[in-house]
Amino acid sequence: MSFWAYATANASEIGARTLEHLVLVGVSTLVAAGVGVPLGVLIARRSAMRGPILAAANVLQTVPSLALFGFLIPLPLLGGIGARSAIVALIVYALLPIVRNTFTGIHGIAPSVRDAALGMGMTDRERLWMVELPLALPVVLAGVRVATVVGVGVATIAAAIGAGGLGVFIFQGVARVDHAVILAGAVPAALLALLLDGGLHLLERRWDWRRT
């Protein structure tokens, strides 16, 4: 059966798996942003914590995804078979680009701007919310975009631990040596990555103060 014939015959299942995939990536990226942005702010302000936090995020990034899924399965609360372990692993992978870009965005702010904010009598919190984060936003969003695109790819492997998503087709196709089934997972995953990349890029441009 050709890819198109298979895709047409299984359109509703492909749609459902795409939605599962989107939920895996969306939830994990949002949580990673919720954790990663504050961590990036923290290491931008406390240089002593910069090395250990970036090193930890780097090391976690190097763990092969299938191995990480495997490590997570036996863990209580975080692990188990299914979406929960997958989301935890995807959060781990999404952290590094978000933490690093938040740090880079804040650290790259011109010293004169920092000096002026301090000299004008802005509190720590005011400087963070009114100056540092808005100025760092385009770089932070670029990190979120990278994390999202990487997440779409890694999430295909999550099917190995029963998390669903488009990886289900890929694993079935590999087992049956059926290219049409592999493509039924791979093509929507690639399109999803392109779509999310494009959408986030638009958002990044829209909120980029340098372009206005």
Place this chain on the structure above:
Amino acid sequence: MTASAADAGTDIAFRAVTFGYDGRDVVGPVDLDVERGETVVLLGESGSGKTTLLRLVNALAHPRTGTVTVLGRATTAWDPVRLRRSTGYVIQDVGLFPHLSVRANVELVPKLEGWTPARREERARELLALVGLDPDDVGARRPHQLSGGQRQRVGVARALAHDPGVLLCDEPFGAVDPMTRRSLQDEFAALTGRLAKTVLFVTHDVGEARRLADRVVVLHRGRIQFTGSVKAFERSEDDVVRALRGSA
């Protein structure tokens, strides 16, 4: 605080102030009073301690020994945020916030101080006009859409927005071309004279000191080498002063 530092009429007072690091003094001891409404220009070569003295006033730097008194209270007794909001601060690179419009830059401290939007807008328009800018023309623009001279004017307007008693200027016109600098200096002198602000102004430009100063304070290797009127500066036989005059 000494009695003279507490005198009504003295807005900034340095008493036996030293600053340093690694157990070594690089500035001081310095004793200096800046009277209300006076423009004191700190003049000296790079590394003479001018900027450090300025930053001791708004607690961006802290003395190793001695006391800096601002508006009647030692800097150590001030909440740093309140102290900085009681002093305007203009720096060479201006430090305008690039993501905010000109008007939002000027309105920022009044906004933090809880002014109503209408009052803030009125103040921003008034100040932009005062520094020679058309509020309708530049108000909505971003800093990168302005010339260097316009940015400096906005920097001055922003520093004056919350009507601080003291204005601290760290080579604010150092990065603009000579023609623009001259015109900014003249406008600045007229403006601070009209507003009767106390100004502590750092520069290494002798011509700038001559045009702006009620009193010139020459710093050399972290210490005050000379203090006096512009006339006294011109007449001084002090070697450092003569060298400075010669470099102009």
